[in-house]
Each structure stands twice: as structure tokens, then as C-alpha cells.
Amino acid sequence: MATWDELLPVSPASLAAVIAVVGASLFYCRTNRRNKTDNIPTLPTWFPWIGIDNALRLFFNPTSFLEEMRKQHGPLFQFTVLASRIIVLQHPYNLRALERQSRALSEHLPIEVVAKASSELPNPNRITNAIMTTLSRIVEKEFSSGRMKVTGLRSRFHEALGKEMDRLVQAPNINTQIPLCEFIRETIYRASCVVVFGPSFPIQTYADFKSTGGQLDFLSTWASRMPWSKAGGARRRVIEAIAEYVRPWWESSGMSNERQISDFMVESLTAMRECGLSLQESASAILCYLWGFHNNLWFHLYWTFVHILADNETLTAVEIEARDSGNLGRRSLIQSAIWEAMRWPYLPQQVRRASEDLNVCLEGIYYWIPKGTWILSKSFNHDSRVYEDPFEFKVDRFYNNPSLPKPKGFGDGVHTCKGMHFALHEMEDHIVTSFRKFDIKLLKRSRGDRTIPQSEANAILPDISKFEDFTLELHPRA
Known part of the structure; x- marks a missing residue:
């Protein structure tokens, strides 16, 4: 039988020529693809490399700024701030699509900030690694729907929450005046801590x-470790109290x-x-x-209450639904209000940074993302193609149209909140329990009767x- 080189004689010169042509073609395709990926729309600026105009617009009203830019430039665009490139991903693009293709997106970045803020250590790497490698899996398991049924976490929280609300009433038939932020924060903190931690x-x-919650940016700096720092002092006292709480278990090695x-x-x-x-x-x-269990939950619940209480018709409908004897979890209008409140703000927690050059595919097109680029992902929460009148708060939006996609108020990608199922239960339980125990009246607003503004997160962890x-x-109520 003849061999292939006998059937198709090839000289060394012609073989070298074929290899050269193939190599050149591959190089051209790769180069062409890479050049093609550089065509991410760039926002115009009056200050090249500095980009202070776009930075200020992003800082003061990120929601409207990013939606306006999406309409002008599409769901993928970039701009420069202080010589740092920022790429914005919006619906239909998302972080999950990037994270499936590359692990070079500084997935530890949000945790690094929180870990650094939680300690007085200049290098909290061990805390970061423990959270990312082990503790996050424990949280995900503990707060899964199945596990919460076994442990009775929901019912135990409901009982503890009722006791905390009863504690607010100093005497029967005596009205209690309290800021909304305190009503939400203190009752949930005290109830959730005793059922989750002991x-x-x-x-x-x-x-x-x-x-401390709204001070993470400051607590991440050396200045927070100074003796005169109020936020640093508050952090230190919390850590010391927690350490004393677990010390007997710790020093006895769990015995x-x-x-x-x-x-x-x-x-x-x-662990x-x-x-x-x-x-x-x-x-x-x-x-x-x-921080993870409370601050964002407080934020969403705060805005849910604000919009319920600010409209008399909505307030009446929610009161009727909450006081119905049906089972908790079947209150469609209250659930709709919660989801709408989670759609309402823009959360700046979905940030990544490319730790190496990336060549990623989005919707069938390759894009080159150079090392050091910041990636800001904004989901479809304010996309007018998904939600009609996205900048209006409609308490019945998800009640009237249950098939609407739910907003990503719990993050996206690997940092999706592991306790989201419990958080949703806490919010609904708090609203229902509040209206069952009290007739609630909005007594006054610091800004009068002006339209409630679009809510913006004012820190990494918002301070309501x-x-x-x-x-x-x-x-x-009797």
C-alpha cells in the first residue's frame, strides 16, 4: 500500500510554504479578532485620561447616568477615570458570562474590602481566604430553603421578631414614635442575631x-486604626464583644x-x-x-416601607393583606413591593478588576479587556426594554405581571448573596408582623411632601x- 507521501509528493519547500501560509492566516485571524475587540464604544469627555465629568455623573446619580449611556451607546461601553479604564456591562451582558470564561476577575475584591474593614490588620488575607474558600459554603448551606425547613429558622426568627416589636411598646395603648431606620435596624438585628448565632x-x-456599616471605605484605611477614630472605636468594641462571646468555646477547643x-x-x-x-x-x-446579613437587607426594607407608607391607597391594601389569616409567603402585593424596592436602587457591589489581559466572548462577539480594567456590571433593573417606566416606583408592578424577571438585588456572579432566601423571608415577615401588631402612621418627613427620590446606595454597604x-x-392593635 502506498503511503501518503507517495500518493501526494510534497517537497520540503512547498511544505514550509504551506506552514507559513497557515501560520500567517492564524496570526491574521487572531490579530483581526483582537483589533475587532477593541471597538467598545468610549464615552466622550472634556478631560481626556482624567474623565472627571463622567466620574462625577456616575458618582452623583449612577442609575440615570448608566441608563442614559446605555440608550446612547448600547449595553457595553467604556470610559476613563484618572487613567483607569472602566468597562460597563449592562443587560443582556452580565458577570456570570465573564466569570464562566475567566478566573482573572479579582473575585475576591469585594470580600477583600470587607475583610480589611472588619479588622485592624494591614493584611487580612487569611480572613479573605477563609471567607471565600470555606465560610461562604457554610452560609450557602445553612440558609438554603431545605436547610431552613430542617432547623426551623424561619419560625424561630418570627417568634424572636415578635418579641422585639413587643419590647418597643412601653405600655398598653401608648403610641410609640420612632424613626423608620431605627424601627427596621434594631428589631431585625436583635432578632436575627439570637436565632442565627445563639x-x-x-x-x-x-x-x-x-x-460601622456605612463606613467601610474609611474602615479599610489606616486612619480608622487611630485612637480618636469613632468608627474604628465602634468596630473594636464589636470585635471585642464577639471575641468574649466565643472565648469559652474557643479556648476549650469546642469542648x-x-x-x-x-x-x-x-x-x-x-472552619x-x-x-x-x-x-x-x-x-x-x-x-x-x-454586615452581610444586615446592611443591604435594611436598605431594601427601608425603601419598601417608605413607598408603602407614603401612599394611603397602598398602605390600606398592604394592611388588609398583612392582616389576612392566610399563610406567610402568599402575600402577593407585599412580595411585589419588596421586589420593586429591590429594583429601585442601584447597588455598586458588582465590581471586578481584570488581573490579566482577557479575551472574552459576549453574545458571540469577542472583546479584549486589558489587565487592570475595572468592570462595573449593572443588571436590567432600570432597563426600559424590561420594565415599563423603569424610574417610577410601582408597588404592584410584580403583582400585575408575575412573569417579569426579578431584579438582582442580591448581586450577580460568584458574589450572589448566599443568604438571599432568608433575607427575603425576613423582609416579608417584618412587614407582615409590623402591620399585625401596630397601626402605623407616617408622622413626619424631614423633606416634607416632596416626591421620594430615586434611591442610591451611599456606600459599599448603605447607611439608611x-x-x-x-x-x-x-x-x-388589640
Whole structure:
């Protein structure tokens, strides 16, 4: 049988020529593809390389700015701020599509900020690694729908929440006046901490804890470690209280649980020890838990209440639905209000940074993203192609159209909130329990009767006390 070179004689010169042609073709295709990927629309600016005009617009009103730019330039565009390139991804593009193709997107970035803010350590890498590699899986398992049924977490939270609301009433038939932000924050903090971490968890840390959430940017700096720093002092006191709470268990290597630490807490502390964390580092990691469990939940619940209370017709409908004897979880209008509140703000937590050059495919087109580029992902929450009148708050939007896609208020990609199922339950339970226990009246607003503005996150973890002050009057129901 003849061999292939006998059937098709090829000289060394012709073979070299073929290889050269193929190589040149591959190089051309690669180069052409790479050049093609550079054609991401760039926003115009009056200040090349500095881009202060676009930076200010993004800072003061990111929601309207990004939606306006999407209409002008499409769902993918870029701009430069202080010589740093920022690429914005909007619907239909998303972080998941990028993260499936590359692991070079600094997935630890949000956790690094929180871990650094939670401790006085200049290098919190061990805390970051423990959260990313082990603790996040524990949280995801503990707050899954199936696990919460087994542990009875929802019913235990409901009972604890009712006790906290009863505590607000100083005497029968006496009205209680309280700022909305305090009504939400304190009741949820005290109720959730005792059911998640254990009945003797130091809930007296509330006053210090609430003053840290909106300070993560500052707490991540060396200045927060100065003796005169109020936020730094509050952080230190919270960490010390947590450390004292777990110390008996820690120093006995888990043999003593005199403080009745929860199973979830024991599993987390065991994992922290195995990761090589010290007692103080573990207390800092638990502070990260507290921020993750509370601040964004407070934010969404705050705006849900604001829009319910600001409209008498909506308030009446919610009162009727909440006081219905049906099962919790079947209240469509309240759920619609919660989802609309989660669509309402823009959360700046979906940020990544390319740690190396990337060549990624989005919707069948390749894009080259150079190393060091910041990637800001904004989902479809304000996309007019998805939601009619996206800048209007419509409490019945998801009630009237249940098939609408739910907003991504819990993040996107690998950093989707692992406790989102419990958070949704907490919000609905808080609204229902509030209207069952009280007749609630919006007593006054610090900004009068002006239209409620589009809500913007004012920090990495929003501080709802910095928004408009709404004062409630709670009248106990018989």
C-alpha cells in the first residue's frame, strides 16, 4: 500500500510554504479578532485620561447616568477615570458570562474590602481566604430553603421578631414614635442575631454595629486604626464583644459551649480554626457576617416601607393583606413591593478588576479587556426594554405581571448573596408582623411632601440613617 507521501509528493519547500501560509492566516485571524475587540464604544469627555465629568455623573446619580449611556451607546461601553479604564456591562451582558470564561476577575475584591474593614490588620488575607474558600459554603448551606425547613429558622426568627416589636411598646395603648431606620435596624438585628448565632449573642453591640456599616471605605484605611477614630472605636468594641462571646468555646477547643453558641456558629468557628485564624481574626470574620446579613437587607426594607407608607391607597391594601389569616409567603402585593424596592436602587457591589489581559466572548462577539480594567456590571433593573417606566416606583408592578424577571438585588456572579432566601423571608415577615401588631402612621418627613427620590446606595454597604428621616407612630392593635 502506498503511503501518503507517495500518493501526494510534497517537497520540503512547498511544505514550509504551506506552514507559513497557515501560520500567517492564524496570526491574521487572531490579530483581526483582537483589533475587532477593541471597538467598545468610549464615552466622550472634556478631560481626556482624567474623565472627571463622567466620574462625577456616575458618582452623583449612577442609575440615570448608566441608563442614559446605555440608550446612547448600547449595553457595553467604556470610559476613563484618572487613567483607569472602566468597562460597563449592562443587560443582556452580565458577570456570570465573564466569570464562566475567566478566573482573572479579582473575585475576591469585594470580600477583600470587607475583610480589611472588619479588622485592624494591614493584611487580612487569611480572613479573605477563609471567607471565600470555606465560610461562604457554610452560609450557602445553612440558609438554603431545605436547610431552613430542617432547623426551623424561619419560625424561630418570627417568634424572636415578635418579641422585639413587643419590647418597643412601653405600655398598653401608648403610641410609640420612632424613626423608620431605627424601627427596621434594631428589631431585625436583635432578632436575627439570637436565632442565627445563639441566644446569648451580645446584641448590646447594636449601637456600635449600626455606626460601622456605612463606613467601610474609611474602615479599610489606616486612619480608622487611630485612637480618636469613632468608627474604628465602634468596630473594636464589636470585635471585642464577639471575641468574649466565643472565648469559652474557643479556648476549650469546642469542648465547652456554656454560651449556647448555635450549630451554625460552631461549624463556622471550627472552619476558622482549621483555616488558621486567631480568635481576634475569627471575631472579625463574624463581623463580616453581620454586615452581610444586615446592611443591604435594611436598605431594601427601608425603601419598601417608605413607598408603602407614603401612599394611603397602598398602605390600606398592604394592611388588609398583612392582616389576612392566610399563610406567610402568599402575600402577593407585599412580595411585589419588596421586589420593586429591590429594583429601585442601584447597588455598586458588582465590581471586578481584570488581573490579566482577557479575551472574552459576549453574545458571540469577542472583546479584549486589558489587565487592570475595572468592570462595573449593572443588571436590567432600570432597563426600559424590561420594565415599563423603569424610574417610577410601582408597588404592584410584580403583582400585575408575575412573569417579569426579578431584579438582582442580591448581586450577580460568584458574589450572589448566599443568604438571599432568608433575607427575603425576613423582609416579608417584618412587614407582615409590623402591620399585625401596630397601626402605623407616617408622622413626619424631614423633606416634607416632596416626591421620594430615586434611591442610591451611599456606600459599599448603605447607611439608611443618611437618607431622608421618616418618623413613624406605632399604635398597638388589640
